[in-house]
Amino acid sequence: MELTILMPCLNEARTLGVCIAKARAFLATHAITGEVLIADNGSTDGSQTLAVNAGARVVPIADRGYGAALRGGIQAAHGRFVIFGDADDSYDFSALLPFVEALRAGAEVVVGNRFRGGIGPGAMPFLHRYLGNPVLSWLGRLFFKVPLGDFHCGLRGLNRQAFAAVPLQTTGMEFASEMIVRSSLHGLRIREVPTTLQKDGRDRPPHLRTWRDGWRHLRFLLSFSPRWLFLYPGLAMILGGGALMLRLMYGPLPVAGVTLDVHTMLYAAALVLVGVQVTLFAIMARTYAITAGLLPADPLLKSLWQRITLETGLVLSAVFIALGVAIGGLAVVGWRDRAFGSIDPVDTMRLVIPSMLLLVIGVQGCFASFILSLLGLPSDQRRGA
Incomplete structure (x- = not known):
C-alpha cells in the first residue's frame, strides 16, 4: 500500500464524513493504492461509526492528546507514506498531490505552508497568524536550521520507514514541533509545499488553546536547544x-x-x-x-x-x-x-x-x-x- 491518509479524531462527527469523502476521492482520482485511517482519541459523538460507514479504518488510541493520537495512528498505518491532517475540514484532503509527489521524489518529511498556499477568511486567529506562528517558525529556523516558513502547519506527510527511526515522546500539541525538530536532528530530508487553510466546520471551540499550547511549543524548542x-x-x-x-x-x-x-x-x-x-x-x-x-x-x-x-x-x-x-x-x-x-x-x-x-x-x-x-x-x- 502506498499511502495512508491519517486523521486524528476527537468528536469530529460534524466534519469527519466530508474529510473522509475527500480523501477517498483523492485516492481514486489519482489511482493511488491507499487507505483512510482515523486515529480516534475517545470520541463520544459517534465519530467511530460514522468513519467506518464512510469507508475508513478506525484505530482507537487510549492515550489522550493530539500527539498521542498521531503517534498511534502512524504506528497503525499500512501505507509506505502517511499524510495526516485535522478532521475539521480546514485542510483539503482532495489536494494532496504535492505531498505525494514530494515523498515519491525522496523527501522523508513534507510540511505544508499555509502562508504560501492561502489562508481563507477567519481560518486562522489573528494572534496565530501574525504573532505565534511567525515567531515560533523563526525560532525553529534559528535554533535548528530548518528552512520552513510554517513550522506548525497541521497537514504533513512522511516516509513511514525513514520516520520510524525518529523517537517521539510528546502527547500534546507540541508534537508538531517535536516532529520537525527530531526529524531535522536525525538528518531526515524535509521539504515544504504550499497548502490551503479554510475556516473549520466545527460547531464548538477548537482543541487548540492559544497561550497554553503556544507556551508548550516554545518550551519544547528551548528544551531541545x-x-x-x-x-x-x-x-x-x-x-x-x-x-x-x-x-x-x-x-x-x-x-x-x-x-x-x-x-x-x-x-x-x-x-x-x-x-x-x-x-x-x-x-x-x-x-x-x-x-x-x-x-x-x-x-x-x-x-x-x-x-x-x-x-x-x-x-x-x-x-x-x-x-x-x-x-x-x-x-x-x-x-x-x-x-x-x-x-x-x-x-x-x-x-x-x-x-x-x-x-x-x-x-x-x-x-x-x-x-x-x-x-x-x-x-x-x-x-x-
Whole structure:
C-alpha cells in the first residue's frame, strides 16, 4: 500500500464524513493504492461509526492528546507514506498531490505552508497568524536550521520507514514541533509545499488553546536547544560581566554623568558567576540528552570529551582556585602594610571581588567535572553505578 491518509479524531462527527469523502476521492482520482485511517482519541459523538460507514479504518488510541493520537495512528498505518491532517475540514484532503509527489521524489518529511498556499477568511486567529506562528517558525529556523516558513502547519506527510527511526515522546500539541525538530536532528530530508487553510466546520471551540499550547511549543524548542537556552546567554553574561569587571579593577568608570565603581563591579562578578553556571548547564544538558538518546550524537562534543577528561577539569579548576588565592593574598599583603588596621574598602574590593569569583568558579568547576564525567558515561554504566 502506498499511502495512508491519517486523521486524528476527537468528536469530529460534524466534519469527519466530508474529510473522509475527500480523501477517498483523492485516492481514486489519482489511482493511488491507499487507505483512510482515523486515529480516534475517545470520541463520544459517534465519530467511530460514522468513519467506518464512510469507508475508513478506525484505530482507537487510549492515550489522550493530539500527539498521542498521531503517534498511534502512524504506528497503525499500512501505507509506505502517511499524510495526516485535522478532521475539521480546514485542510483539503482532495489536494494532496504535492505531498505525494514530494515523498515519491525522496523527501522523508513534507510540511505544508499555509502562508504560501492561502489562508481563507477567519481560518486562522489573528494572534496565530501574525504573532505565534511567525515567531515560533523563526525560532525553529534559528535554533535548528530548518528552512520552513510554517513550522506548525497541521497537514504533513512522511516516509513511514525513514520516520520510524525518529523517537517521539510528546502527547500534546507540541508534537508538531517535536516532529520537525527530531526529524531535522536525525538528518531526515524535509521539504515544504504550499497548502490551503479554510475556516473549520466545527460547531464548538477548537482543541487548540492559544497561550497554553503556544507556551508548550516554545518550551519544547528551548528544551531541545541547549545552545540557545543555556550556552549563548551564558557566554554573553561571562563576556559582558567579565569585561566590565576587568575595567573596574583599574578604577572608577564615568558613564553618562554616572560613576561606576566597586558596587557595579560586584554585580558584574555575579553576572560572570551566573554565566559560568548557565554555560555548565548547557554542557551538562547536551551531554545528558545525547547519552539518553534524546538527541543524536554530536561529533564536536565527542571530540571535546576525548580531549578533556575529568583530570583536565580538575587541573583547570585548581588553576582558578590558585589564582583566587593569589589575588586574595595581594589584598592581605595590602592590609598587612597598614599593620592590619583600617583600610579603604573601595580599593580592597578591587582585589577581593576577583579573588572571590575565581575561588567560587574553581570550586564549582571541581564538582561540575565529576558530574560531567558521570553524565558522559554510557547509560548502562550509569545504571551500574
